[in-house]
Amino acid sequence: MSASPPGGVAARFVGQRVPRKEDRRLLVGRGLYVDDVVLAGMLEAAFVRSPHARARIKSLDLEAARALPGVRAVYTAADFAHFGLDLFNSFAGRGSGPTVRTLADGHVRYVGDPVAIVVADNRYIAEDGAGLVMVDYEAEDPVVTIAQARDGAPVHDGYTDNVGVAAATPDDPEIAAIFASAKHVVTGTIRHQRQAHVSMETRGIVVAPHGEGELTLHLSCQSPHMAARYVSLLFDLPETSVKVLSKDVGGAFGLKIQPWREEVAAIAASLKLRRPVKWIEDRLENLTSASQAREQEITIKLALDAEGLLLAADLDYACNVGCYPHSNDCNTFAMMLFTGAYRVPKLAYRAVSYYSNTVGQAAYRGPWAMESLARETMMDVAARQIGIDPLVLRERNLMTAADQPYAMPSGMVVHGVTPCETLELALAKVDVPAFRAEQARGRAEGRYLGLGVAVYVEPTTMAMGGPFSTDSAHVRLDPSGKVSVVVSTHSQGHGTQTTMAQIAADQLGVDVADVTVLEDDSSRGGFGPGAGGSRQAVSGGGAVSHASRILADKVKAIAAHMHNANPADIRIEGGQISVAGVAEVSTTVQAIAEAAYFTLDRLPPGMEPGMEAQYRYRPPPIVFSNAAHACVCEVSAETGVVKILRWIASEDCGVMINPAIVEGQIAGGVVQGIGGVLLEEIAYDAYGNPTAVTFKDYMIPTIHDVPEIEYCHIITPSDSEGGFKGVGEGGAIIAPPTMVNAIADALAPFGARCLDLPLTPTKILELIEAGEKG
Amino acid sequence: MSQHSIEVTVNGEAVRAEVEARRTLGDFLRIDAGRTGLHLGCEHGVCGACTVMVDGLAVRSCLMLAVQANGRDVVTVEGLAHADGTLHPAQQAMKDEYGLQCGFCTPGIVMTLAALTADGARPTEAALRDALSGHLCRCTGYQGILRAARRLAQGTAA
Ligand code: FES
Ligand code: FES
Numbered sequence: 001m002s003a004s005p006p007g008g009v010a011a012r013f014v015g016q017r018v019p020r021k022e023d024r025r026l027l028v029g030r031g032l033y034v035d036d037v038v039l040a041g042m043l044e045a046a047f048v049r050s051p052h053a054r055a056r057i058k059s060l061d062l063e064a065a066r067a068l069p070g071v072r073a074v075y076t077a078a079d080f081a082h083f084g085l086d087l088f089n090s091f092a093g094r095g096s097g098p099t100v101r102t103l104a105d106g107h108v109r110y111v112g113d114p115v116a117i118v119v120a121d122n123r124y125i126a127e128d129g130a131g132l133v134m135v136d137y138e139a140e141d142p143v144v145t146i147a148q149a150r151d152g153a154p155v156h157d158g159y160t161d162n163v164g165v166a167a168a169t170p171d172d173p174e175i176a177a178i179f180a181s182a183k184h185v186v187t188g189t190i191r192h193q194r195q196a197h198v199s200m201e202t203r204g205i206v207v208a209p210h211g212e213g214e215l216t217l218h219l220s221c222q223s224p225h226m227a228a229r230y231v232s233l234l235f236d237l238p239e240t241s242v243k244v245l246s247k248d249v250g251g252a253f254g255l256k257i258q259p260w261r262e263e264v265a266a267i268a269a270s271l272k273l274r275r276p277v278k279w280i281e282d283r284l285e286n287l288t289s290a291s292q293a294r295e296q297e298i299t300i301k302l303a304l305d306a307e308g309l310l311l312a313a314d315l316d317y318a319c320n321v322g323c324y325p326h327s328n329d330c331n332t333f334a335m336m337l338f339t340g341a342y343r344v345p346k347l348a349y350r351a352v353s354y355y356s357n358t359v360g361q362a363a364y365r366g367p368w369a370m371e372s373l374a375r376e377t378m379m380d381v382a383a384r385q386i387g388i389d390p391l392v393l394r395e396r397n398l399m400t401a402a403d404q405p406y407a408m409p410s411g412m413v414v415h416g417v418t419p420c421e422t423l424e425l426a427l428a429k430v431d432v433p434a435f436r437a438e439q440a441r442g443r444a445e446g447r448y449l450g451l452g453v454a455v456y457v458e459p460t461t462m463a464m465g466g467p468f469s470t471d472s473a474h475v476r477l478d479p480s481g482k483v484s485v486v487v488s489t490h491s492q493g494h495g496t497q498t499t500m501a502q503i504a505a506d507q508l509g510v511d512v513a514d515v516t517v518l519e520d521d522s523s524r525g526g527f528g529p530g531a532g533g534s535r536q537a538v539s540g541g542g543a544v545s546h547a548s549r550i551l552a553d554k555v556k557a558i559a560a561h562m563h564n565a566n567p568a569d570i571r572i573e574g575g576q577i578s579v580a581g582v583a584e585v586s587t588t589v590q591a592i593a594e595a596a597y598f599t600l601d602r603l604p605p606g607m608e609p610g611m612e613a614q615y616r617y618r619p620p621p622i623v624f625s626n627a628a629h630a631c632v633c634e635v636s637a638e639t640g641v642v643k644i645l646r647w648i649a650s651e652d653c654g655v656m657i658n659p660a661i662v663e664g665q666i667a668g669g670v671v672q673g674i675g676g677v678l679l680e681e682i683a684y685d686a687y688g689n690p691t692a693v694t695f696k697d698y699m700i701p702t703i704h705d706v707p708e709i710e711y712c713h714i715i716t717p718s719d720s721e722g723g724f725k726g727v728g729e730g731g732a733i734i735a736p737p738t739m740v741n742a743i744a745d746a747l748a749p750f751g752a753r754c755l756d757l758p759l760t761p762t763k764i765l766e767l768i769e770a771g772e773k774g
Numbered sequence: 775m776s777q778h779s780i781e782v783t784v785n786g787e788a789v790r791a792e793v794e795a796r797r798t799l800g801d802f803l804r805i806d807a808g809r810t811g812l813h814l815g816c817e818h819g820v821c822g823a824c825t826v827m828v829d830g831l832a833v834r835s836c837l838m839l840a841v842q843a844n845g846r847d848v849v850t851v852e853g854l855a856h857a858d859g860t861l862h863p864a865q866q867a868m869k870d871e872y873g874l875q876c877g878f879c880t881p882g883i884v885m886t887l888a889a890l891t892a893d894g895a896r897p898t899e900a901a902l903r904d905a906l907s908g909h910l911c912r913c914t915g916y917q918g919i920l921r922a923a924r925r926l927a928q929g930t931a932a
Binding site for chain 1: 810811854876909916920
C-alpha cells in the first residue's frame with residue numbers, strides 16, 4: 001500500500017532509495033563543520049571550569065593569565081554583567097526555572113561550571129591561560145543524587161527546596177477502587193542512568209561581530225532560525241541582525257537545540273573584543289559540561305483483570321535535571337504517553353524534577369522514552385507474574401484498527417497506527433515457535449537465549465502552537481530550469497538535502513539531480529524550528545510539497561497559455577512538458593521557466609512573472625507513528641556479556657520519502673538505545689565528580705556491539721500532506737525495552753528482574769548470582 | 775615551547791611550517807595545511823575520526839605530533855579520490871551503502887578502509903570489522919559501514 005503524492009503527480013522519487021546528495025562532498029573531505037571555519041583576526045577561547053560540584057568563589061586572580069603573551073582577554077561574570085544575560089530555560093524563549101548566567105557568579109554549582117573565559121591567539125595559548133587563572137574556592141557539600149535532592153540544601157539561590165517542577169493527576173477514588181479490587185496488581189521500579197548525547201562533533205561556535213549591531217554566527221546547531229531567534233532575544237538585537245550559518249553539523253540528538261552557556265559566553269566575548277572568536281568544545285568538556293540526559297526513576301503499579309486486561313496504571317516518577325536544565329520540566333509528556341499502544345482506561349501519575357549539583361539535562365532523542373521503557377518492561381514483568389506469555393498479554397491489550405481513534409486516559413487521541421500489524425510482522429520474522437524450541441534446547445545446555453519484544457506509538461511532528469508548529473519552503477525555478485528549494489529544515493545527518501529534493505522533484509516533474517536544497521542560513525529563508533521531535537519529513541516535507549505544487553501549477557498555466565491548451569491536460573515528466581492528446585506539442589520546464597523571466601509577453605495576461613513560490617505549512621497537531629521491535633540475544637552466565645543475535649524493526653512511518661534514510665534513522669536510534677542499556681553511563685562520585693570523562697570510560701557502541709538490523713515496513717499514510725510520519729526518534733525510544741526484555745527473557749530461569757540500567761556484565765552477573773541463591 | 779621547522783608531504787604536496795613541539799599532526803593538517811577533511815572527535819585516540827595515512831599506514835593524527843611527521847608522506851581524505859573525481863573504492867562503497875549520515879566520523883572510516891585495502895589487498899570482512907571497531911559513529915548504527923566493508927572484502931565495490 002503506497003500513496004501517491006498530492007496533486008495527482010506520479011511518485012518517481014518519493015519512496016525510492018535515492019542516493020544522498022550530501023554524501024559526495026562529505027566523503028572527499030569537503031564538508032564545512034564549524035571548526036572548519038577560519039576568519040581573519042579570529043581568536044580562540046577556552047574556559048576555566050570548576051573542579052568542585054558546589055563551592056563559593058572566594059577570590060579570582062586573573063593577572064598571570066592576562067599577562068601571558070597571546071592572551072587577549074580573560075573575562076569573568078562581572079565583565080559580562082552589563083549584557084544582563086539570563087539564558088532562557090527553553091528554546092522557545094523565556095520559561096520558568098533558575099537564573100542561568102553564562103559564567104558562574106559567586107558560586108559554582110557543578111564540576112565543569114564555567115568560571116572564566118580566556119580568549120587568545122589560538123586554543124593552545126587559551127588553554128595555557130586558563131591553567132594560569134587562580135580561583136580560591138570554599139567547597140560545600142553537594143547535592144548529587146535524586147535522594148539527596150529530595151531533602152538536601154537548595155542548589156539555587158532563592159529556592160526553598162530542589163523541586164524543579166511537579167505535576168500530578170488529581171486524586172481519583174475510582175482508580176483506588178480499581179486497584180483494591182483488581183485480580184492482579186503488578187509493581188516495579190525502573191531506573192534509567194544518566195547518559196550523554198555524544199554527537200561525534202562536539203559543540204562549537206565562531207562568532208563574527210561584523211558591522212554595528214550585526215552578528216554572524218557559525219554554529220553547530222539544530223536550526224539556524226531558532227538559534228538566531230534565541231540570540232537576538234537574549235542580546236536584545238533585531239532578529240534580522242543575527243545571521244546563523246550552519247552548513248554541516250556532526251550530529252546533535254537534542255544537545256544542540258539551543259545555544260547554551262559556553263556559546264553565549266563566546267558571543268559576549270566577541271562583542272566586547274570586536275573580533276571574531278571561536279570556541280570548539282573538546283571531548284573532556286563535552287562529557288563533563290555539555291548538557292546530559294535521562295537519570296530517571298519510576299515506580300509503576302498496574303492493575304489487570306483475570307484475563308490480563310489492563311485496568312489502570314499508577315506512576316511515581318522522578319528525574320534529576322541537574323543544575324541548569326535546558327528546559328524546566330518534569331517530563332509530564334512521558335506520563336501522558338505511558339499507556340502507549342494499549343487500551344488502558346485509567347491513569348494516575350505524580351512526577352517531579354529535582355535540581356542537583358550536576359550538569360543540567362537536555363532533551364535527548366526521545367526525551368519521553370521512559371514511558372516505553374517502563375511500560376514495556378512492566379508488561380513482561382506482569383506476564384511472568386500472571387503466568388501468561390508476554391506476547392499474548394500484549395495482543396490482548398493492544399489497540400486495533402477498530403479501536404481507533406482511541407483516546408488515551410491522558411486525553412491524547414491516537415489514530416492511524418498499526419501496533420497489532422507491526423507486531424505480527426515482527427513475530428513472523430522472528431519465527432517464535434522455532435525460537436522457543438531453540439531456547440529450550442539452549443537452556444538444557446546452559447546457554448541462555450532470550451527474546452524481547454516491545455511496541456510503541458510515538459507522537460511526531462507536534463504542531464500544537466509554539467515555534468514547532470510550522471515550516472516554510474521557498475521554491476524557485478531558475479531561468480536555467482534548475483530548482484532551488486530554500487527550506488526551514490536543517491540536517492545534522494538527517495539527509496534533508498536529499499529527501500526535500502525528492503519531494504520537490506516529484507511535484508515539479510523534474511529530475512532530482514536538478515534540485516538543490518538550501519537550509520543552512522537563517523537569513524535566507526523563513527523561520528522554522530529545524531530538527532526536534534521527529535518533525536522535518538512531515539512539516540518541512542509538507543511545505544516543500546505544497547510550494548512545489550504551486551510552482552508546477554504555474555508552469556502548467558504558462559504552458560497551457562502558450563499552446564492553447566487546458567492546464568488540466570498539461571503533463572510534466574522528466575523536465576518534459578506534453579499536452580494530453582496533442583502529440584505535436586512538446587516543450588520543457590526549462591523553456592517555460594526561461595519565458596517566465598525573459599519573454600514576459602508570452603505569459604497569460606496579468607500573471608506575475610518569474611518562477612518563485614513559497615508556502616508555510618502547518619501539519620496536523622500530532623502525527624502518530626508506531627513500531628514493534630524484537631531482539632534475540634544470548635547472555636553468558638559466565639561473563640555476563642550480552643550478545644545480540646537478531647534485531648527486527650517493524651515500523652509504520654507512513655509514506656517513506658527514502659527508505660534508506662528511514663532505515664538509517666531507525667538504525668542510529670536503535671544502536672543509541674542499545675548503548676543505553678548495555679554500556680553507557682555518566683556517573684558521579686559522592687563529591688559530584690564525573691567519573692566517565694573520556695571515551696575510554698564513557699563507552700558508546702562500536703561496530704562489534706551491533707546486530708545487523710532487519711526491517712519490516714508497513715505504510716499507513718498519515719493525514720499530513722504527502723502522508724509522511726516522523727521516524728527520527730522511534731528507534732531510540734523502543735530499543736531499550738526491547739533489549740531489556742530480551743535479557744530478562746534469557747535470565748528468566750534465574751527469576752531476574754532487569755529494571756536497573758545499565759545492564760553491564762557486572763550487574764548481570766549479580767542478577768544471576770542473586771537468582772541462583774534465591 | 776620549542777619551535778621546529780618541518781616539511782611534510784601532504785597528498786603529494788610539500789607543506790613547510792614552523793610548529794611548536796606540542797602541535798599535534800591533526801592540528802597541523804587541519805590548521806597549517808588546511809586539510810579539514812580529518813576531524814577531531816576526541817583528541818584522545820578512541821574515536822578514529824582523525825585517521826590519516828602516514829607512509830601508507832592508518833594513523834590517529836591526534837596521537838602523533840607534527841614534528842614526528844617531518845619528512846613523511848601523509849594522505850588525508852582529500853587525497854583519496856582520483857583527480858577526475860572518481861571516488862576511491864572505499865568512498866564509493868560508503869556512498870552506495872548509505873554508510874554516513876552527519877559525515878563527521880566518515881573521513882576516518884574511509885581512511886582505515888583505504889589503508890587496509892591499499893595495493894589490491896583484500897582483507898576479510900572480519901578483519902575489516904576488527905579495524906573499524908576503532909571508529910565511533912553515533913549516527914548510523916554502523917549498518918551501512920558494515921555493508922561497505924563487506925563489499926570491499928568481497929571485491930564488489932566499484
Ligand atoms: S580525534 Fe583522534 S582518535 Fe578521536
Ligand atoms: S555519520 Fe555521524 S558520526 Fe558517523
